Amino acid sequence: MxxxxxxxxxxxxxxxxxxxxxxxxxxxxxxxxxxxxxxxxxxxxxxxxxxxxxxxxxxxxxxxxxxxxxxxxxxxxxxxxxxxxxxxxxxxxxxxxxxxxxxxxxxxxxxxxxxxxxxxxxxxxxxxxxxxxxxxxxxxxxxxxxxKLRQSAERLANHLLEFSAQRGNAWDFELSGEKRVLASLLGMTPENLSRAFGTLKEHGVNISGARVRIEDRAALAAFARPDPLPADR
Amino acid sequence: MxxxxxxxxxxxxxxxxxxxxxxxxxxxxxxxxxxxxxxxxxxxxxxxxxxxxxxxxxxxxxxxxxxxxxxxxxxxxxxxxxxxxxxxxxxxxxxxxxxxxxxxxxxxxxxxxxxxxxxxxxxxxxxxxxxxxxxxxxxxxxxxxxxKLRQSAERLANHLLEFSAQRGNAWDFELSGEKRVLASLLGMTPENLSRAFGTLKEHGVNISGARVRIEDRAALAAFARPDPLPADR
DNA sequence: GAACCATTTTGATCTTGGTCAAACGGACAG
DNA sequence: CTGTCCGTTTGACCAAGATCAAAATGGTTC
Structure with a gap:
């Protein structure tokens, strides 16, 4: 069987x-x-x-x-x-x-x-x-x-930091899947995700297509204010 | 001990x-x-x-x-x-x-x-x-x-229906705790909770102080569009 | 390489909900 | 009974994000 x-x-x-x-x-x-x-x-x-x-x-x-x-x-x-x-x-x-x-x-x-x-x-x-x-x-x-307590660009910033952490703190990586799906996961519209990426340009993130480059991790973290409690896994 | x-x-x-x-x-x-x-x-x-x-x-x-x-x-x-x-x-x-x-x-x-x-x-x-x-x-x-996919008045409507269901479908009950806490639970400000109650007046809900009366359950349910899947407990 | 398709981005506008300030109301102490 | 305090409500305004429409981008096929 x-x-x-x-x-x-x-x-x-x-x-x-x-x-x-x-x-x-x-x-x-x-x-x-x-x-x-x-x-x-x-x-x-x-x-x-x-x-x-x-x-x-x-x-x-x-x-x-x-x-x-x-x-x-x-x-x-x-x-x-x-x-x-x-x-x-x-x-x-x-x-x-x-x-x-x-x-x-x-x-x-x-x-x-x-x-x-x-x-x-x-x-x-x-x-x-x-x-x-x-x-x-x-x-x-x-x-x-x-x-409940973060707004959209902040959620995206945190997601990027976490995603990066998952692959050994890579500062340069590809988003998996379509952006519309990412938008939905983060609780926003695709249009708004686009704008959120725009906002992050001023906080150390460079994007072209699906490729994300974290140019300034400190600046991104300052904007994202990530959870001080480490992830469980 | x-x-x-x-x-x-x-x-x-x-x-x-x-x-x-x-x-x-x-x-x-x-x-x-x-x-x-x-x-x-x-x-x-x-x-x-x-x-x-x-x-x-x-x-x-x-x-x-x-x-x-x-x-x-x-x-x-x-x-x-x-x-x-x-x-x-x-x-x-x-x-x-x-x-x-x-x-x-x-x-x-x-x-x-x-x-x-x-x-x-x-x-x-x-x-x-x-x-x-x-x-x-x-x-x-x-x-x-x-x-993620309901707006505030709808969340309140569903909460009231569920709360009512928990006490044997009582149509008349008292909210436990302060409204500010309820607002926070539902992910809105106290001011907005007030307005949400106002909205529900036109959908079969009467409120005075902490006392809630569901005058028209069908109308409330029509507005709330509750989850077709029953609660687990 | 051109045409086509879907996805993404941009721009303009609208809706929802948040913010700030003030009025209201009920509970409680004096 | 009355003043005070705190939570709630109301109103005016503001900001975040959604919606709608159109342009741009990128990949794929012929």
Missing amino acids: SLMRIGEKPEIARLPLFRDMDDAMRERVLSGSFLQVFPPQLTLFERGQQADFLHVLVDGLVELYVSGTGRDTTMKIVEPVTSFILAAVMTDLPYLMSARTLTSSRVLLVPAALMREVIRKDTALMQATMHELALGYRDMVRALTDM | SLMRIGEKPEIARLPLFRDMDDAMRERVLSGSFLQVFPPQLTLFERGQQADFLHVLVDGLVELYVSGTGRDTTMKIVEPVTSFILAAVMTDLPYLMSARTLTSSRVLLVPAALMREVIRKDTALMQATMHELALGYRDMVRALTDM
């Missing part, structure tokens, strides 16, 4: 979520799952559906979003290798977010029932799940405070 | 978090904890501090908030009987939110180290913690989408 190629296993086994669990149990989970390739712009699941699978993005780029009345909003951009929608799977409640691929992506699909069954038996997996959910909660707390 | 009075135990033992755990273990947790009474407007802990205690509000009203640059924002109003800041305790990371009492409150303080120790041993507690964190995550997802 497993459509999973051997080559992927080490990467997945190294995930915080699966890292500490019993080897036999992990084998059981992985052999009950399947790896699928999806084209770009494909909807993986919709908000409101029963949570049938835990998803692990192995390769590509996935957007988690919510379509409200009229407009949509991007909640998270998932980069490999990361699991997503753990909370819905765990609680056996409907998905709160929809997911679509942004680029062609490979996704490991772990049947939710299997996941829940193994969690009950494997304490290490349960602990890892708990930890993962706690970190996810904290991410959301940060995102919400960001939205 | 236990300052806990016998009278509180049944209520606390009935909490989803502690309900299913081993009786002896629960006894161990509760006897290692203490119940304290705090006056109104007292800071229980500050964002950035080490998470020393899991808190359980037994009686009173507590505000979780974040003080950013200049302004504050309310993240949650905790009503009894509820545990709070589970994620920080679980991960042994600093608090992301500060907490203050709004009214005189009784709080059970469970030492974080004790909590973490017992979680490791008691699978039922671990499972309950996991579940609680998942629900907390989902709460935050909802709050963030609310902030």
Whole structure:
């Protein structure tokens, strides 16, 4: 039944979520799952559906979003290798977010029932799940405070600093995905994102196309006033 | 060492978090904890501090908030009987939110180290913690989408509907706490909250002081366009 | 290299919500 | 009963961001 190629296993086994669990149990989970390739712009699941699978993005780029009345909003951009929608799977409640691929992506699909069954038996997996959910909660707390008490250019500035930090404090990098998606993630319109980049030009950031160059990190940080608490992961 | 009075135990033992755990273990947790009474407007802990205690509000009203640059924002109003800041305790990371009492409150303080120790041993507690964190995550997802794609009067309308639902669809109730706090929770200024209440007058809501009367639930719902997905708890 | 397409940017204008100031009102002390 | 204090409401104004329209940019195909 497993459509999973051997080559992927080490990467997945190294995930915080699966890292500490019993080897036999992990084998059981992985052999009950399947790896699928999806084209770009494909909807993986919709908000409101029963949570049938835990998803692990192995390769590509996935957007988690919510379509409200009229407009949509991007909640998270998932980069490999990361699991997503753990909370819905765990609680056996409907998905709160929809997911679509942004680029062609490979996704490991772990049947939710299997996941829940193994969690009950494997304490290490349960602990890892708990930890993962706690970190996810904290991410959301940060995102919400960001939205509530920062304005748009400041949010962009912080996002750039964080993004840079994620790639070893690179001062020169490419934005992944389209700007419209970034705008939605940051809670603004594409037009406004453009203007926000304009504002940041005067605070040490140079942009051309998708290429961002942080010319003056101190100036950018002074404008962004980043959270003094370090990121959790 | 236990300052806990016998009278509180049944209520606390009935909490989803502690309900299913081993009786002896629960006894161990509760006897290692203490119940304290705090006056109104007292800071229980500050964002950035080490998470020393899991808190359980037994009686009173507590505000979780974040003080950013200049302004504050309310993240949650905790009503009894509820545990709070589970994620920080679980991960042994600093608090992301500060907490203050709004009214005189009784709080059970469970030492974080004790909590973490017992979680490791008691699978039922671990499972309950996991579940609680998942629900907390989902709460935050909802709050963030609310902030990102609804405008202020709409957020108020939804809050009123939810608040009403929490008390058995009462159409007539009192707001708990001050309006300034409600405004901050909903991500607006007190002035704007006033105007939002004004807007809702034309949509079936009557207000005088802290007393809210929903005269026309259908009209309010039409304006609020509430989430079709039911609340998780 | 030219034409075409989608995305991004720019500009003008409008809406929402924030700010500041003043009036109002209810709770409480004297 | 009356004055004081604090939270709330109202009003006038301002600023941030959304919307709408049009121009520019960049990549792709023929």
